[in-house]
Amino acid sequence: MSNYHPLTFEEAISFARSIPGHFPADAKLDCQEIGDGNLNLVFHITDQNGGKSIIIKQALPYAKVVGESWPLSLDRARIEREALQLQYGLCPGLAPEVYAFDDELAVTVMEDLSDHTIMRKGLIEGAAYPLFAGHIGEFLARTLFFTSDLAMNPQHKKEHVKKFINPDLCKITEDLIFEDPYKLSDNNNYPEYLEDEAQALREDGALHLEVALLREAFLTRTEALLHGDLHTGSIFVTAESTKVIDPEFAYYGPMGFDVGAIIANLLLNYASRPGWTKDADERRETEERLLRMVSDVWTEFETRFRKLWNEEAKDPMAGAPGYQDLYVTKVLRDTAGFAGCKMIRRIVGLSHVADIDTIEDQRLREEAQCKALAIGKQLVKNHRGVNTGDDILRLVKQAVQPFEGAVR
Numbered sequence: 001m002s003n004y005h006p007l008t009f010e011e012a013i014s015f016a017r018s019i020p021g022h023f024p025a026d027a028k029l030d031c032q033e034i035g036d037g038n039l040n041l042v043f044h045i046t047d048q049n050g051g052k053s054i055i056i057k058q059a060l061p062y063a064k065v066v067g068e069s070w071p072l073s074l075d076r077a078r079i080e081r082e083a084l085q086l087q088y089g090l091c092p093g094l095a096p097e098v099y100a101f102d103d104e105l106a107v108t109v110m111e112d113l114s115d116h117t118i119m120r121k122g123l124i125e126g127a128a129y130p131l132f133a134g135h136i137g138e139f140l141a142r143t144l145f146f147t148s149d150l151a152m153n154p155q156h157k158k159e160h161v162k163k164f165i166n167p168d169l170c171k172i173t174e175d176l177i178f179e180d181p182y183k184l185s186d187n188n189n190y191p192e193y194l195e196d197e198a199q200a201l202r203e204d205g206a207l208h209l210e211v212a213l214l215r216e217a218f219l220t221r222t223e224a225l226l227h228g229d230l231h232t233g234s235i236f237v238t239a240e241s242t243k244v245i246d247p248e249f250a251y252y253g254p255m256g257f258d259v260g261a262i263i264a265n266l267l268l269n270y271a272s273r274p275g276w277t278k279d280a281d282e283r284r285e286t287e288e289r290l291l292r293m294v295s296d297v298w299t300e301f302e303t304r305f306r307k308l309w310n311e312e313a314k315d316p317m318a319g320a321p322g323y324q325d326l327y328v329t330k331v332l333r334d335t336a337g338f339a340g341c342k343m344i345r346r347i348v349g350l351s352h353v354a355d356i357d358t359i360e361d362q363r364l365r366e367e368a369q370c371k372a373l374a375i376g377k378q379l380v381k382n383h384r385g386v387n388t389g390d391d392i393l394r395l396v397k398q399a400v401q402p403f404e405g406a407v408r
Contacts, residue, residue, distance in 0.1 A: 003104055004061075004074060009033070012043040012056050019054075019100045019109060027051055039063055039072065039248065044112065053114065054099060059106035059248070063172075072168045076248045077106035079166050083225065083250035084110065087143055094139045095244050113243050116236035123232060123269045124276060124355055126286055133293055135242035136235075136262055137300025144255045145308040147225035150315050161222050166251040169228065173249065177345045178215035182208055190348045193366060197373055198348050210380045214337045222252035230261040231342075231353075232269070256334025259301055263335060264342035264376075266294050267396060268355050271343075271372040275359030291393055298335065298389040302328060329387060336386045336395070340379030343372050367403060374399040 007015065009031040016031075017023055028048040035042030040060060046053040059077035063070035081103075087095040096111035122129070145151055147160065180187045181201055190198055201207065227234070228249025236243040270290040277283040309324055317323065346353050347369050356372065359365035378399035379392070386392060 006041060007058055015056060016045040016054060023047060023052060053112040055110050055112050057108050074106040076169055077108060078103045079164055079250055080248035081108045083247040090142045090146055091139050094135055094242055113236040116238050116243060118233055119235040119237045120232040120354060122237060126277060128289060129237050131240060132237060132242055133296035133300045136297055137304055139244055140259055140301045141304035141308055144224040145305055148223055150309060150313050150318055161252045164225060164251050169249045170251055176349050177341050178211055181345050181348045182211060187350045188348055189350055194369060207377060207381055211341060214341055217254045217334060218257060221254045223255050226251060226253045226258045230258045232265040254334050256331045257338045259335040260338030261342055262297055263294050264339040266290055267375055268343055268346060268353050268372055271375060272355040272359060272368045275361060275364040275368055295389050295393055333383050333386050336379045336392050337383030340376040343376030347373050371400055371403050
């Protein structure tokens with residue numbers, strides 16, 4: 001019989017004390033529950049004597065945001081822990097270190113990142129992160145390349161795919177990103193004033209075709225081990241450091257899904273700027289910086305990915321003339337399409353983003369929501385025609401043209 005149960009504060013402290021060589025015997029440990037996510041308990045354990053601190057994350061057997069009516073497998077904790085360990089091994093400066101785990105209790109103990117800021121919060125406040133594109137480009141290139149058939153023995157990779165089958169979390173993605181926004185669904189969540197926009201999503205056959213193609217890719221293409229939920233709320237940053245957390249949605253899928261997730265969240269913040277920055281010159285500067293960051297994320301990823309291909313590829317056909325260019329273009333087009341899908345779902349779907357939802361002025365909030373939907377639809381509908389990173393920016397600028405001058 002399983003010993004699983006949600007940890008109490010006292011049990012979390014006891015678990016922390018049991019980690020060999022971590023806390024001294026006289027440590028005065030304090031525990032706070034800090035999780036504000038949708039699926040887990042997160043405990044912050046600190047030594048009040050001024051010593052170390054750690055994070056203990058425990059999966060719940062249901063979606064915390066909904067309750068026990070939405071059951072979830074506890075194996076996702078094992079998947080997240082193994083993904084974190086793999087990512088730390090490939091990119092030790094870009095992911096937190098795992099100190100201990102208990103798969104039966106669905107517990108992972110990891111590095112405390114309290115000295116970092118959640119990137120979404122920093123972007124809302126207008127912070128600039130000039131090293132971020134390089135950091136995330138490195139993370140994406142290494143984690144995606146080295147878990148793909150380009151770098152792995154095909155049989156070994158298939159064993160990896162089996163280890164990271166993640167049906168419960170994939171179903172959340174499949175429903176919330178690729179289905180619910182395009183039909184009447186109890187999971188959808190949007191204000192009444194967006195009903196016309198939501199109805200337009202449900203009736204747009206051309207959009208549905210492109211979403212169907214992207215959904216097919218998500219369901220069927222096991223290109224590389226994805227983080228699976230790589231938004232700016234899953235990244236801790238400082239001006240000099242980037243740490244990617246929370247890969248519990250990890251599974252083998254199309255590479256562009258992870259790259260697109262990052263770009264989508266940067267563009268959601270871009271769409272929100274009139275609600276956060278009142279000075280017109282400062283706002284334009286911030287918007288331009290975010291668009292450059294979008295372009296730089298793709299460029300940094302592509303440059304590093306191609307370099308790894310040229311130097312580390314094990315696939316005997318990797319050197320076939322033109323193969324690399326076609327492969328990278330496929331990833332770019334997927335990136336644009338998945339970014340669009342992510343933006344659309346964050347406006348009308350179950351789970352939104354603070355960048356837009358916490359704008360106090362309703363008029364500015366509505367403008368940001370409509371702008372995000374316009375960008376998302378433009379990217380989805382035109383993703384198969386994207387050939388360069390600049391094409392993504394061109395589509396974004398076309399989508400926002402009707403909004404130019406609205407708040408200047």
